[in-house]
Amino acid sequence: MNAGSARPLDPALGKAAAPPVIEIDGVSVRFDSAQGPVDALSDINLGIAAGSFTSIIGRSGCGKSTLLRAITGLIRPTSGSVQVQGQSSADYQRTRRFGFVFQGDSLFPWKTAAGNVEMPMEVVQGMPRAARRKRAEELLRLVRLDGFEDHYPAQLSGGMRQRVSIARALSYEPEILMMDEPFGALDEFTRREMHDEVIRIWRSRPLTVLFVTHSLSEALYLSDRIVVMAPRPGRVKAVIEVETPRPLDPSARTSAAYLRQMTELEALLDA
Numbered sequence: 001m002n003a004g005s006a007r008p009l010d011p012a013l014g015k016a017a018a019p020p021v022i023e024i025d026g027v028s029v030r031f032d033s034a035q036g037p038v039d040a041l042s043d044i045n046l047g048i049a050a051g052s053f054t055s056i057i058g059r060s061g062c063g064k065s066t067l068l069r070a071i072t073g074l075i076r077p078t079s080g081s082v083q084v085q086g087q088s089s090a091d092y093q094r095t096r097r098f099g100f101v102f103q104g105d106s107l108f109p110w111k112t113a114a115g116n117v118e119m120p121m122e123v124v125q126g127m128p129r130a131a132r133r134k135r136a137e138e139l140l141r142l143v144r145l146d147g148f149e150d151h152y153p154a155q156l157s158g159g160m161r162q163r164v165s166i167a168r169a170l171s172y173e174p175e176i177l178m179m180d181e182p183f184g185a186l187d188e189f190t191r192r193e194m195h196d197e198v199i200r201i202w203r204s205r206p207l208t209v210l211f212v213t214h215s216l217s218e219a220l221y222l223s224d225r226i227v228v229m230a231p232r233p234g235r236v237k238a239v240i241e242v243e244t245p246r247p248l249d250p251s252a253r254t255s256a257a258y259l260r261q262m263t264e265l266e267a268l269l270d271a
């Protein structure tokens, strides 16, 4: 492991130079189950810088999704606190809202691509029909789906459906986008295409992205920083500052920095 890029857990860890938009302070989450208590998260301390792209990786069950849910206020920590722009997650969600993209299909099959993107604008914002259609068309153009506005999810490929999900998540211009294994169900070619799309979209607006993945290569290609988690109890094992040359292009996947950090990450996960 390169001591310069992978550091052991420390309370100060993760406090990046830009002001943190999310501050996670001593967060632990314990679930009660029939088999006894489960320590899904133990003493997590992280600061997520505004405008950064952070990936969270680790083995199944190490608490990645629980961490996203604790940040968004879907789960209340057993101890510790989360602040989002200086507010509790619940207050932030009431006023600004997080954007969400999940693995697999979360689209409504009976609605068209435009209808799916319009949903939050209709239900949450009560936007008039013509205005939300116009906005949906803009967002579908952003994810390169112009011409597919009136297609139903069943008429779209897996990658196209995830593009619609991203357009929908951006419909109320969130400052923070939570992506939980969004490309887990896609083939490698489509996945790589989506990586470049996500980077392009992230660069086009002031967006902080938290991205959960099982894929080391995905995390290394996309992120500024990678939070490596370990299970039982779910904890932060290391935070890696990614050194892949930017701006990204597919040749980054064979750069010396990428290959070296891939080896470091593999060693960290195996340790």
Ligand SMILES: Nc1ncnc2c1ncn2[C@@H]1O[C@H](COP(=O)(O)OP(=O)(O)OP(=O)(O)O)[C@@H](O)[C@H]1O
Pocket (backbone or CB within 6 Å): 031, 032, 033, 038, 039, 040, 058, 059, 060, 061, 062, 063, 064, 065, 066, 067, 234
């Ligand atoms: N509602 C719950 N009740 C009891 N235990 C839970 C609950 N939610 C999660 N857990 C447990 O907490 C731990 C962390 O789960 P979590 O889903 O956050 O892991 P993960 O890293 O996202 O896993 P995966 O990569 O498989 O999605 C696991 O042991 C899981 O079984």
